[in-house]
Amino acid sequence: xxxxxxxxxxxAFLLFFALVAGVNFLxxxxxxxxWLLAASLVFYGxxxxxxxxxxxxxxxxxxxxxxxxxxxxxxxxKKHILTLIVLALVGNLFAFKYVGFVNETLRxxxxxxxxxxxxxxxxxxxxxGISFYSFQLISYVxxxxxxxxxxxxxxxxxxxTTLFPKVISGPIERGKNLLxxxxxxxxxxxxxxxxxLQLVAWGAFKKIxxxxxxxxxxxxVYDSPQAHEGIAMVAATFLYxxxxxxxxxxxTDMALGAGAILGxxxxxxxxxxxxxxxxxxxxxxxxxxxxxxxxxxxxTPLTRIKIGIKWYRMMLLSLFLTFVLSGIWHGxxxxxxxxxxxxGGYVVAATQxxxxxxxxxxxxxxxxxxxxxxxxxxxxxFTLVCIAYVIFRARTLPDAIYIYTHLHTGWGTxxxxxxxxxxxxxxxxxxxxxxxxxxxxxxxGDPARAARVVALPIWRWGLRFGMISAIFTLGAFYGTGQxxxxxRF
Amino acid sequence: MxxxxxxxxxxxxxxxxxxxxxxxxxxxxxxxxxxxGVTLAIPEKDDGAYSTRIKHKQLARPEPGKxxxxxxxxLSFGIDxxxxxxxxxxxxxxxxxxxxxxxxxxxGEVLPHLRAGDKVVLILEYDAYLNPANGDPTxxxxxxxxxxxxxxxxxxSQMGQVASRVPLVAQEKLSRLIKEGAASLFxxxxxxxxxIIYRFVSYRxxxxxxxxxxxxGTEWPLDLKQGLPMDKMPMRPEVVDAIEAFSRExxxxxxxxxxxxxxxxxxxxxxxxxxxxxxxxxLDQKRKLPVVSTPGDYVFDKSMMFDTVYHLDxxxxxxxxxxxxxxxxxxxxxxxxxxxxxAVTKGKISS
Numbered sequence: 001x002x003x004x005x006x007x008x009x010x011x012a013f014l015l016f017f018a019l020v021a022g023v024n025f026l027x028x029x030x031x032x033x034x035w036l037l038a039a040s041l042v043f044y045g046x047x048x049x050x051x052x053x054x055x056x057x058x059x060x061x062x063x064x065x066x067x068x069x070x071x072x073x074x075x076x077x078k079k080h081i082l083t084l085i086v087l088a089l090v091g092n093l094f095a096f097k098y099v100g101f102v103n104e105t106l107r108x109x110x111x112x113x114x115x116x117x118x119x120x121x122x123x124x125x126x127x128x129g130i131s132f133y134s135f136q137l138i139s140y141v142x143x144x145x146x147x148x149x150x151x152x153x154x155x156x157x158x159x160x161t162t163l164f165p166k167v168i169s170g171p172i173e174r175g176k177n178l179l180x181x182x183x184x185x186x187x188x189x190x191x192x193x194x195x196x197l198q199l200v201a202w203g204a205f206k207k208i209x210x211x212x213x214x215x216x217x218x219x220x221v222y223d224s225p226q227a228h229e230g231i232a233m234v235a236a237t238f239l240y241x242x243x244x245x246x247x248x249x250x251x252t253d254m255a256l257g258a259g260a261i262l263g264x265x266x267x268x269x270x271x272x273x274x275x276x277x278x279x280x281x282x283x284x285x286x287x288x289x290x291x292x293x294x295x296x297x298x299x300t301p302l303t304r305i306k307i308g309i310k311w312y313r314m315m316l317l318s319l320f321l322t323f324v325l326s327g328i329w330h331g332x333x334x335x336x337x338x339x340x341x342x343x344g345g346y347v348v349a350a351t352q353x354x355x356x357x358x359x360x361x362x363x364x365x366x367x368x369x370x371x372x373x374x375x376x377x378x379x380x381x382f383t384l385v386c387i388a389y390v391i392f393r394a395r396t397l398p399d400a401i402y403i404y405t406h407l408h409t410g411w412g413t414x415x416x417x418x419x420x421x422x423x424x425x426x427x428x429x430x431x432x433x434x435x436x437x438x439x440x441x442x443x444x445g446d447p448a449r450a451a452r453v454v455a456l457p458i459w460r461w462g463l464r465f466g467m468i469s470a471i472f473t474l475g476a477f478y479g480t481g482q483x484x485x486x487x488r489f
Numbered sequence: 490m491x492x493x494x495x496x497x498x499x500x501x502x503x504x505x506x507x508x509x510x511x512x513x514x515x516x517x518x519x520x521x522x523x524x525x526g527v528t529l530a531i532p533e534k535d536d537g538a539y540s541t542r543i544k545h546k547q548l549a550r551p552e553p554g555k556x557x558x559x560x561x562x563x564l565s566f567g568i569d570x571x572x573x574x575x576x577x578x579x580x581x582x583x584x585x586x587x588x589x590x591x592x593x594x595x596x597g598e599v600l601p602h603l604r605a606g607d608k609v610v611l612i613l614e615y616d617a618y619l620n621p622a623n624g625d626p627t628x629x630x631x632x633x634x635x636x637x638x639x640x641x642x643x644x645x646s647q648m649g650q651v652a653s654r655v656p657l658v659a660q661e662k663l664s665r666l667i668k669e670g671a672a673s674l675f676x677x678x679x680x681x682x683x684x685i686i687y688r689f690v691s692y693r694x695x696x697x698x699x700x701x702x703x704x705x706g707t708e709w710p711l712d713l714k715q716g717l718p719m720d721k722m723p724m725r726p727e728v729v730d731a732i733e734a735f736s737r738e739x740x741x742x743x744x745x746x747x748x749x750x751x752x753x754x755x756x757x758x759x760x761x762x763x764x765x766x767x768x769x770x771x772l773d774q775k776r777k778l779p780v781v782s783t784p785g786d787y788v789f790d791k792s793m794m795f796d797t798v799y800h801l802d803x804x805x806x807x808x809x810x811x812x813x814x815x816x817x818x819x820x821x822x823x824x825x826x827x828x829x830x831x832a833v834t835k836g837k838i839s840s
Binding site: 025188190193194197415419423424425426428461464465468469471472473474475477 | 505506508509513516517519520521523524527656657659660663664665667668671675
C-alpha cells in the first residue's frame with residue numbers, strides 16, 4: 001500500500017482542495033465534471049501514476065460491460081457478461097490483495113506437513129482503495145444487470161469511479177445515488193459549503209485530536225502485549241475502539257464534507273455505532289455502505305441459493321458467511337477472518353437467542369425499566385465489539401490469544417499498572433477527546449436538543465471555535481498514527 | 490449526507506462566498522491564537538532564557554573593542570569573563586547560552602551590534618556542527634518569549650519553523666501541567682532527573698557578564714550527559730558556510746574574528762577524535778578560517794567537568810579561561826589589549 005498518498009489530514013490536501021473547490025465554483029456548470037475528473041486523477045495518481053492505469057482499466061471494463069448488458073436481450077448472455085466482469089473485478093482484487101496471504105497460508109500448511117513448497121514470498125503493493133472501488137464497480141454492474149440504467153457518458157463514469165473524496169476509503173457509493181448527481185454538479189451555495197466545512201472540521205477533530213492522540217497508546221500495548229498487565233490491555237482495547245471509530249468516521253466526515261462543498265451528497269457511513277443496542281444494530285450503524293453492500297450483493301443472493309437446506313438455516317449460514325467475507329475484505333490475515341467469523345457468530349447467536357432473551361428480560365423485570373435496559377444493552381454490545389477488536393488489532397493470532405488469556409491480570413494494582421503502560425497526560429487527552437465525541441453523539445441522538453443548542457449564536461460559534469482551536473492546540477501533528485487506518489483495507 | 494453535526498443547515502448562514510471566506514479566515518485566525526496563548530501563558534520549566542537580556546545589555550555597551558564570545562552553553566558554564574576583562578581591559582559579552590539556538594541565530598544576534606574594533610570569538614560545542622544551522626524551534630520560542638525583540642535575529646525560514654512549532658510547545662506545556670497535577674494527586678515524580686540543572690541555569694544563576702556562576706563550588710550528583718554520537722551524524726556544511734559568511738561580514742565591519750574550540754571531556758574526545766579533527770580540518774585548512782587553537786588544547790579530565798561533556802566546573806573554568814586568553818593573545822596580538830585605547834577605564838567605571 002502506498003502510504004504517501006495525499007491524505008485528508010495533510011497540508012498538501014488542504015491546498016489541493018482549496019484550489020479544486022475554488023476553480024470548481026468559478027467554472028461554468030458544463031465544465032465542472034471535467035475539472036473534477038482531472039483533480040481526481042491527480043489526487044489518485046499522487047501516490048504513483050501507475051495506479052491510474054489499473055483503476056481506469058477497471059472503470060472502462062465495467063463501463064463497457066454495463067453498456068453491453070443493457071443492450072443485450074438474451075438473458076443467458078447478459079448473465080455471462082456479468083459473470084465475466086465480476087470475475088475480472090474480484091480477480092483483480094484477489095491478485096493484489098490476497099495472493100500473498102493465500103501463498104503464506106499454503107506455505108505454512110506445507111511446512112506443517114514437512115512438504116516442499118515451490119513458491120517464494122509474494123509481496124505485492126496493492127493500489128490505494130482497491131477494495132472500495134472494486135466493490136463500487138461490482139455493485140454498479142450488478143445493478144445494471146438487475147435493470148438499472150447504464151451510464152453512457154464515459155467521462156462521468158470515470159469520475160464516478162475516481163471521485164477523490166471517496167476513492168481511497170469510501171463510502172462505497174452506489175450508482176443510483178452518485179451518478180445522477182454527477183450530471184448536474186451545482187455551483188457555490190453558502191448553506192451547503194458552510195455545512196461541508198463544518199463536517200470537514202469535525203472529521204479533522206476526530207482524526208487529529210482523538211484518533212491520532214490515542215494511536216501511540218494502543219500501539220504501545222498491542223506491539224508488545226507481553227510487557228503489559230491485563231488492565232492495560234483492557235484500557236488499550238477500549239481506546240482502540242475509539243481510535244478506529246474516530247479515525248474512520250473522521251475520514252468519512254471529511255469525505256462527506258468535501259463532497260458537500262463540491263456539491264455531492266455522499267452516502268452516510270456511520271450512525272453513532274457505539275450506541276447500538278445489539279450486534280445486528282451495531283452493523284446497521286457501522287460502515288453502513290459496506291454492510292448494505294454485503295447485504296445486497298452477498299447475503300441476499302446467498303439466502304436464495306437452493307442447496308437443500310431449510311430457509312431459516314440457510315439464512316443463518318448466509319449471515320455467518322457474509323460476516324466472514326466482511327472480515328476477509330478488511331485484510332488478508334487470519335486475524336481478520338476470525339474477527340469476521342466472531343461477528344458472524346455474534347449475529348447468529350443474537351438471532352437465535354432473541355426469543356429466550358426477551359422471555360428472560362421480562363422475567364427479571366428489565367422490560368419495566370426501558371432506559372436502564374437500553375443502557376445495559378448498549379454496554380453489553382460495546383463490550384462484545386471490544387472483545388472482537390482484540391483479534392482485529394492484534395499483530396498475530398498468538399498475540400490475540402495472549403491478550404485474551406491475560407486480561408484478568410494487574411487489576412489489584414490498577415493505578416500503577418496503568419501508569420507503567422501509559423503516559424498520564426496522554427491518557428487525559430485521549431479520554432477528554434472521547435468524552436467530547438460521545439457528548440456530541442448524545443446530543444445528536446436528540447435532534448430537538450441539538451437544534452436548541454445550535455440556535456444560540458454563542459453556542460454555535462463557541463462550538464466551531466472550540467473545535468478548530470482544539471485541532472490547533474491539541475492535534476497530534478507529531479509522532480505516530482497520522483495515516484488513516486482504513487487506507488490499508 | 491443525512492446529517493451534519495453542527496448548525497449550518499439548521500441556521501441558514503447569510504452572505505456569499507466572500508462573507509463565508511472572511512468568517513472562516515477569522516475563525517481560523519482566532520483559533521490559531523489559542524496555542525500561542527497557551528505557550529505564552531504557561532511558564533517554561535526554567536527562566537534561563539531571560540539571561541539573554543543580561544547578555545544583550547552587555548553587548549550593547551558603548552565601550553570600543555569589546556570581546557564578544559559566541560557559542561553555546563560551553564561558554565556560559567566555562568568562561569570567567571571578569572578574568573578576561575582583568576587581563577585584557579576589554580568588556581566581555583558572553584553570549585553563550587544554548588547550543589540549540591543554532592549557528593544562524595547565534596551569529597545573527599551579534600551581527601547588528603558589532604562595531605569596528607570589536608573582537609568576536611566563536612566557540613561551538615561539537616554538537617553544533619551536526620545540528621541544523623537554523624537551530625531547534627522549541628528553544629527559539631523560549632528565547633523569543635524572554636526577549637520578543639529577538640525575532641529580528643531570525644531568518645524567514647526560522648520564523649516559519651518557530652510558528653509551526655507553537656502547537657507542540659503548547660501541548661508540551663499542557664502535558665507538563667497535567668503530569669505535575671497527577672504527581673501531586675497520586676504521588677511520584679514524572680520529572681526527568683536531569684531537571685535539577687534548572688537550579689543552575691536559572692536567570693539568577695548568571696552574573697552581569699552573562700556567565701553562569703551558580704554551579705561554581707557545587708557537585709553534580711548525576712552522570713555526565715553525553716554529546717551527540719558523532720560517528721552516526723554527519724557534519725553539516727551549512728554550519729561552516731554560515732561561519733564563513735560571518736567571517737566575511739566581520740572583516741567588512743573591521744571586526745576581529747577568531748575561532749576556538751569547546752572544552753570537552755577526555756573520554757568523549759578520545760571516542761570521537763577523528764570526527765572532531767575533521768571539523769578542525771574543515772575550518773582551518775579547507776575554509777582557511779581564523780582558528781586560534783586546536784581541539785586537543787581543550788580536553789579536560791572528567792573531574793573538571795560539571796554536568797555534561799562540555800560544561801566545566803570551577804577548576805576547569807579557571808584553566809580554560811587562562812588558556813583561551815593565551816590563545817587569543819597569540820591569535821589577535823596587540824588587538825586583544827583594550828587598555829591602550831582607554832576602554833578599560835570606561836569599562837571598569839561603567840561596571
